[in-house]
Amino acid sequence: MPGIDACLADAMALPGARGAAVIEWTSGLTLGTVGEPPNGDYEVTAAELAELARLAAEHTAFGSAEPGRADGVPAEGPPGGTSGGPPGGGFPGAPPGAPPGGSVAYGSGGPGGPVPVEDLLLTTRTGYHLLRFVEDTLDGAVVVYLWLDRENGNLALARLRLRDLVAGLALI
Amino acid sequence: MSAGVSGSPGPGGAAGPAASMGPIAPADPALLPQLARLAAGRATGALSGEGGVLYLAGGRVVHAESPAAPGLEILLSAAGRLPAEGWREAVERAGARREVARHLVESGRLGGGELEICHLGALFDAAYFVLAPGGGRARFRPGAAHWLGPVRPVPAETVARESRRRRALLAAVWPHPQVDTAPVVRRTSVRAPAVPRRQRAVLDLADGRRTAVEIARLLGRPAFHTLLDLRRLAAAGHVETPRPRTSGAARAAPAGPAPDPPTPDGPSPAGSAPARPGPPGPAAAPAAPAGLAAPAGLAAPAGPAASGGSGPPEAAEASGAPARPHPAEPPAGLTDPADPDLHLLRRVRDALEAKL
Numbered sequence: 404m405p406g407i408d409a410c411l412a413d414a415m416a417l418p419g420a421r422g423a424a425v426i427e428w429t430s431g432l433t434l435g436t437v438g439e440p441p442n443g444d445y446e447v448t449a450a451e452l453a454e455l456a457r458l459a460a461e462h463t464a465f466g467s468a469e470p471g472r473a474d475g476v477p478a479e480g481p482p483g484g485t486s487g488g489p490p491g492g493g494f495p496g497a498p499p500g501a502p503p504g505g506s507v508a509y510g511s512g513g514p515g516g517p518v519p520v521e522d523l524l525l526t527t528r529t530g531y532h533l534l535r536f537v538e539d540t541l542d543g544a545v546v547v548y549l550w551l552d553r554e555n556g557n558l559a560l561a562r563l564r565l566r567d568l569v570a571g572l573a574l575i
Numbered sequence: 576m577s578a579g580v581s582g583s584p585g586p587g588g589a590a591g592p593a594a595s596m597g598p599i600a601p602a603d604p605a606l607l608p609q610l611a612r613l614a615a616g617r618a619t620g621a622l623s624g625e626g627g628v629l630y631l632a633g634g635r636v637v638h639a640e641s642p643a644a645p646g647l648e649i650l651l652s653a654a655g656r657l658p659a660e661g662w663r664e665a666v667e668r669a670g671a672r673r674e675v676a677r678h679l680v681e682s683g684r685l686g687g688g689e690l691e692i693c694h695l696g697a698l699f700d701a702a703y704f705v706l707a708p709g710g711g712r713a714r715f716r717p718g719a720a721h722w723l724g725p726v727r728p729v730p731a732e733t734v735a736r737e738s739r740r741r742r743a744l745l746a747a748v749w750p751h752p753q754v755d756t757a758p759v760v761r762r763t764s765v766r767a768p769a770v771p772r773r774q775r776a777v778l779d780l781a782d783g784r785r786t787a788v789e790i791a792r793l794l795g796r797p798a799f800h801t802l803l804d805l806r807r808l809a810a811a812g813h814v815e816t817p818r819p820r821t822s823g824a825a826r827a828a829p830a831g832p833a834p835d836p837p838t839p840d841g842p843s844p845a846g847s848a849p850a851r852p853g854p855p856g857p858a859a860a861p862a863a864p865a866g867l868a869a870p871a872g873l874a875a876p877a878g879p880a881a882s883g884g885s886g887p888p889e890a891a892e893a894s895g896a897p898a899r900p901h902p903a904e905p906p907a908g909l910t911d912p913a914d915p916d917l918h919l920l921r922r923v924r925d926a927l928e929a930k931l
Binding site for chain 2: 405406407409410425427429430431432434446460461462537539540541542544545571572573574575
């Protein structure tokens with residue numbers, strides 16, 4: 404039931420929380436922000452976070468170890484990661500002719516499959532930065548960002564709480 | 576409902592409504608000043624241009640639709656979050672009182688946060704096309720409201736700024752707007768890097784006929800995401816970058832036989848406006864660097880429109896091709912390498928250059 408603003412407000416209630424945002428990383432669009440951005444400018448922050456999210460989501464290193472098969476069936480998902488994507492990508496209108504040969508490596512999960520990454524945690528001298536992918540919404544195109552100051556922030560607590568908050572976005 | 580994207584306390588009041596939209600560049604659509612006025616006046620109604628419609632309530636944008644953008648219904652059903660039946664039922668029950676969005680949440684079909692996210696995604700997606708340059712005159716219908724009802728209204732200034740940012744982003748990735756509207760043609764190149772997952776889905780649907788907008792609709796993704804994916808694919812050499820459109824544009828065979836032209840096909844968009852993958856055709860490689868100046872010249876430059884609009888400006892006047900992608904439109908951006916006009920102009924250019 405809770406919307407974007409409620410989710411952000413709850414995130415800010417965490418000890419040490421300095422700022423939070425909901426970002427559609429596929430386009431770089433900022434959907435909502437609260438608190439202060441780490442570098443003083445949310446638009447720049449959003450663009451940088453979008454790049455980070457994109458690299459994590461698209462990088463084959465964080466997904467399946469094997470490239471996808473030529474017939475479009477995705478390779479097995481990563482252990483402990485998201486449940487496997489639908490076979491053959493599963494998106495409507497899948498073309499009859501997949502590209503011949505495995506000359507191009509797939510990212511994990513096959514085309515259109517779920518994002519293999521759940522969250523990113525980044526620690527600096529002064530802060531913790533968390534980026535959580537919103538599963539099952541817009542095909543994993545959205546992340547929720549939270550940053551805490553190092554002194555008061557508790558990374559483990561924040562990670563679990565953020566996980567729950569993000570799941571709550573889709574709750575009915 | 577909250578006041579949309581936070582961060583800045585409302586559009587600059589002191590500077591006046593037009594200034595709050597940011598400086599209005601020549602390439603900006605005629606829609607922008609009108610939007611600024613309506614926002615300042617806290618208007619409610621529908622602002623329609625060639626690219627689609629923006630719905631305003633109290634001066635804020637509450638909804639947007641465009642023929643180029645798949646729209647909320649498709650985004651929700653493609654994600655598997657809402658079956659078609661659920662959508663239909665909500666429209667039947669709550670459409671007349673214009674509260675379909677609220678009904679979807681209250682009836683337990685969708686989470687509130689997820690609806691906000693998807694709706695905003697659809698709103699900004701459509702708004703990008705509505706606010707595309709060259710949109711022509713717009714019409715405002717006061718009082719008109721959409722049956723979806725408000726979800727999370729956004730300041731008009733935010734929508735304008737975001738559309739501008741998106742155009743700049745497309746240009747920064749690969750400054751060739753003809754990629755947006757042309758049928759997508761795959762390129763095989765052993766030197767190209769691996770295709771990331773999401774882009775792979777786009778590439779798989781490229782059959783030489785479908786355009787970006789059609790592919791987005793099939794995937795159930797926002798159209799802008801697909802435009803961006805295609806620019807990246809083109810920059811990496813996985814899809815063809817057609818020539819900028821000329822007045823003699825005709826449907827042509829995909830660019831010639833040479834699989835790996837000498838032009839850079841790695842992802843290096845910066846400063847490579849003249850260089851594009853795909854052999855130039857009969858004028859051939861030696862003339863390539865100079866040759867590219869000629870098409871740009873006679874094509875009434877794609878330069879100013881390289882800020883990422885969905886087509887070169889002169890496309891608006893030629894054969895009714897609108898300045899934004901439309902599925903039914905004849906393919907834009909492909910020129911016949913044997914086009915006699917082009918060939919003549921090349922000969923003239925060569926002759927002139929020989930005299931320098």
